[in-house]
Amino acid sequence: xxxxxxxxxxxxxxxxxxxxxxxxxxxxxxxxxxxxxxxxxxxxxxxxxxxxxxxxxxxxxxxxxxxxxxxxxxxxxxxxxxxxxxxxxxxxxxxxxxxxxxxxxxxxxxxxxxxxxxxxxxxxxxxxxxxxxxxxxxxxxxxxxxxxxxxxxxxxxxxxxxxxxxxxxxxxxxxxxxxxxxxxxxxxxxxxxxxxxxxxxxxxxxxxxxxxxxxxxxxxxxxxxxxxxxxxxxxxxxxxxxxxxxxxxxxxxxxxxxxxxxxxxxxxxxxxxxxxxxxxxxxxxxxxxxxxxxxxxxxxxxxxxxxxxxxxxxxxxxxxxxxxxxxxxxxxxxxxxxxxxxxxxxxxxxxxxxxxxxxxxxxxxxxxxxxxxxxxxxxxxxxxxxxxxxxxxxxxxxxxxxxxxxxxxxxxxxxxxxxxxxxxxxxxxx
RNA sequence: GUGGCCGUAGCUCAGCUGGUAGAGCACAGGAUUGUGACUCCUGAGGUCGCGGGUUCAAGACCCGUCGGCCACCCCA
Numbered sequence: 073x074x075x076x077x078x079x080x081x082x083x084x085x086x087x088x089x090x091x092x093x094x095x096x097x098x099x100x101x102x103x104x105x106x107x108x109x110x111x112x113x114x115x116x117x118x119x120x121x122x123x124x125x126x127x128x129x130x131x132x133x134x135x136x137x138x139x140x141x142x143x144x145x146x147x148x149x150x151x152x153x154x155x156x157x158x159x160x161x162x163x164x165x166x167x168x169x170x171x172x173x174x175x176x177x178x179x180x181x182x183x184x185x186x187x188x189x190x191x192x193x194x195x196x197x198x199x200x201x202x203x204x205x206x207x208x209x210x211x212x213x214x215x216x217x218x219x220x221x222x223x224x225x226x227x228x229x230x231x232x233x234x235x236x237x238x239x240x241x242x243x244x245x246x247x248x249x250x251x252x253x254x255x256x257x258x259x260x261x262x263x264x265x266x267x268x269x270x271x272x273x274x275x276x277x278x279x280x281x282x283x284x285x286x287x288x289x290x291x292x293x294x295x296x297x298x299x300x301x302x303x304x305x306x307x308x309x310x311x312x313x314x315x316x317x318x319x320x321x322x323x324x325x326x327x328x329x330x331x332x333x334x335x336x337x338x339x340x341x342x343x344x345x346x347x348x349x350x351x352x353x354x355x356x357x358x359x360x361x362x363x364x365x366x367x368x369x370x371x372x373x374x375x376x377x378x379x380x381x382x383x384x385x386x387x388x389x390x391x392x393x394x395x396x397x398x399x400x401x402x403x404x405x406x407x408x409x410x411x412x413x414x415x416x417x418x419x420x421x422x423x424x425x426x427x428x429x430x431x432x433x434x435x436x437x438x439x440x441x442x443x444x445x446x447x448x449x450x451x452x453x454x455x456x457x458x459x460x461x462x463x464x465x466x467x468x469x470x471x472x473x474x475x476x477x478x479x480x481x482x483x484x485x486x487x488x489x490x491x492x493x494x495x496x497x498x499x500x501x502x
Numbered sequence: 503g504u505g506g507c508c509g510u511a512g513c514u515c516a517g518c519u520g521g522u523a524g525a526g527c528a529c530a531g532g533a534u535u536g537u538g539a540c541u542c543c544u545g546a547g548g549u550c551g552c553g554g555g556u557u558c559a560a561g562a563c564c565c566g567u568c569g570g571c572c573a574c575c576c577c578a
Contacts, residue, residue, distance in 0.1 A: 080569080132576050136503080154578085182578080187503080189572060198578060266575065282574085331577060341578090352578060379578030408536065441536050449538035460536060474538065481537085 081186070081194025091398025092384055097179065099225055100199050100378075107218050109175040109201050114155075114162040116181065120148040126157035126362055128333030130273045137184040151183035154332070156359065156375055157366070159202045164368040173205040179380075191350030191382045200356070202375035204363070209311035212338045212358060212374055213318065219342060219354055219376065220320055226383075227392030232342045232353055234320065236312075237328040239296065239336050240304040242361060248299035249275055255293050262289055279327040290327070297326055307337055330355065334362040338374065347385055354378035402497060404448035404474075405434040408441040408460040416459050419469070419486055426490045430497065432457075449474055454500045473500065 078084055085093060101111070120140050127133050139151035152158050155178050163169050163176065179199040186192060201218070203211050216234065223229050239245050253275050256263065263271065267278045267286055279290065300308065315322060322340075330339045339357035347353075356376025363371035387393065407416040413436070420434045433451060435444050441460070448456040454477075458470040462483075469489050472481040477500050484492075 077569080137576080184577075186576070187574090188570085189574095192577070196578070200578090277576090349573060350577075355578060377578055382578065406537085440531090442532095442534085442538080443530085445536090445538040447538085456538075458537080462536075470537095472537070476539095 079194070081188040083193055083195070088398075089384070092388060092393070093380065095394070095397060096226070096380060096383055096387060097199065100222060101177075101179075103218065103222055103225065104177040104199075104201055107175070107214070109177045109203075112159060112162060112176045112178050113180075114158045114178065116152055116183075117149050118152055118158055118161065120150040122157050122161055122366070123150055123153060125366060126160070126332075126334055127154070128274075131331060131333060133184060133331070137186055139183045139185060153184045154182055155180070155198055155200050155377060156202060156332075156334070156362070159200075159375075160363055160366055160368070160373070163202075163204065164363060164366060169204050169363060169368055169371050171205075173203070175201070175203050177201040189350065190348040191379070191385060193381065197380040198377040199380060200375060200377035202373060204371050204373045206374070207360070207372035209307050209314060209338070212311050213314035213320075215356070215374060215376060216315060216320055216322075216340065217318055219378075223342070226387055228386060228390060231346055231386055231390040232344045234322040235325040235328050235341045235343060236315075236322045237296070237325050237339050238300060238304055238308040239329065239339055239357075240300040242336055244299050244301050244304055245276075245296075245336065248294065248296050251294040251299065252276065252278075256289075259289055274331075276329045277331065279329050295326055296329075304337060311338060330357060334359040334365065336360055340376070342378075344386055346390060347382055350382060352379070353382045353386060399452050400431045401433045401451045401453040402431040403433070403455045403457050403471075404451045404453040405432060406441070406444040406448055406456050406458045406460075407435050408444060408458065409464060412459055412461075412464055415464065419459065422486065423490060423493075427493055430493070454497070455479075471496070475500070 104111075120138070123138060124134055129135075133153050138153055141149060143149050159176060159178055163174060168174050168176075177200065179197070181195050181197050183195055185194060188194065201215060203215065220229075220234075223232050240248070253271070256267075256271060256275065256278065260268070260271075262285070263278075264281075264283055264286065267281060267283070270277050278286065279296075281287065281290075328339055328341060330341075335357045337358040337360065340355065341352050342354040343351045344353055345351060354376055355378075356374070358372070358374040360372045361370075363369070363373060405416060405420055407413055416434055420432055423430070423432055431453075433453065435447065439447075445456060454473065454475050456472045456474055458472060460470075463469055466483075467485060468483050469486050470481060470483040471479075471489060471493075473479040479496060479500065
């Protein structure tokens with residue numbers, strides 16, 4: 073019989089990896105909270121229509137990357153390919169956006185049907201924040217400062233860089249789209265197949281083509297910056313002043329357009345050259361018309377999403393990962409002797425009552441004294457706690473240091489041990 | 503969806519112009535009857551991704567297929 077494997081592009085995150093994930097998620101969640109953002113949780117499945125209306129009908133995500141299926145009542149459902157649309161739907165549905173500012177964050181799996189490669193899988197994970205109800209550039213600056221602080225706390229300040237652009241208002245963008253189209257159509261024969269296709273679907277995406285010949289052609293193309301209206305220009309200029317004043321360095325990238333339809337004004341990406349082709353770790357921007365598009369009142373909004381898999385890769389290779397991350401066991405309890413397992417469990421519970429923060433692993437399943445000591449060593453524990461025949465008859469326990477501390481090995485009554493353990497463990501961890 | 507490279511033990515890999523599978527690590531037991539690490543000995547572990555073909559003979563060659571990695575596309 074053939075074994076069942078995980079679905080392509082959907083990866084297990086194994087015990088060797090989860091401490092890194094927990095660390096990243098904990099640091100980010102604490103940071104978001106410290107800026108006044110509250111967590112929101114929404115379902116993994118939504119009505120298909122939500123994504124068609126928000127992300128855009130002609131985007132690759134909607135056209136060919138969504139996991140879409142009919143529910144048993146034939147309603148079309150979709151595994152969420154991103155979080156922003158879901159967040160807007162949830163916030164709007166529950167009246168969170170009525171005349172008020174909301175600072176929200178979320179995390180969880182997203183699904184896109186793509187060929188897996190480095191930094192990209194079909195189930196991937198994002199953390200993101202969305203802020204509703206603030207139209208000015210100050211909030212754009214705030215979330216960029218927040219992300220910059222996150223990189224700094226993880227020791228990734230040198231590994232990522234910020235790229236920034238403004239798409240202008242929807243009207244600005246429409247005017248520019250036409251001008252770009254006019255230009256590109258004059259040079260149609262020089263466009264590669266992909267760009268020819270995008271001419272019809274999403275011409276702005278031609279701007280960030282990786283084809284050098286296309287980039288060459290674009291040098292003489294009309295620039296989006298020249299099409300920004302007064303309001304858009306003022307918003308962007310003020311944002312840049314705020315970033316300069318706050319010491320955020322960035323690279324203006326007039327070719328940065330982003331793939332989702334709902335963005336306007338500020339767009340940004342934090343990128344790295346250390347992850348291969350998928351170098352975008354965190355990206356976002358302003359989407360002032362999305363709430364209205366989804367049936368709510370006009371509500372300015374800005375947010376970003378960061379890809380946790382990519383952040384994990386970057387953090388492992390370039391971040392400051394704390395020593396001992398993921399080491400759970402302080403004490404390995406060796407139980408050597410017939411019929412002592414029950415007694416060991418009772419003693420262990422007493423120890424846990426007295427010292428709830430201590431990691432205590434009780435050996436189970438028997439085995440020789442020697443093999444238990446080997447397992448104690450392998451567990452990474454600082455100490456072996458031994459209950460054998462001698463200890464049992466003396467009403468005592470033996471504590472043995474495994475990591476070359478001066479402590480050595482001592483046998484004492486369990487009451488005394490509980491008294492002394494906090495001091496002993498503290499001394500050992502220094 | 504397209505392209506390149508790759509599938510041999512739990513992991514990392516060797517296996518020559520075809521001749522019936524090996525190493526290191528990890529795991530288990532022992533040397534050392536209640537003391538881990540270092541050392542030494544021993545053991546267990548494989549339908550060589552799967553299916554077909556060529557051949558006296560295929561892990562190796564051919565075809566197909568599935569999977570993995572990387573890149574394109576696209577995106578976090």
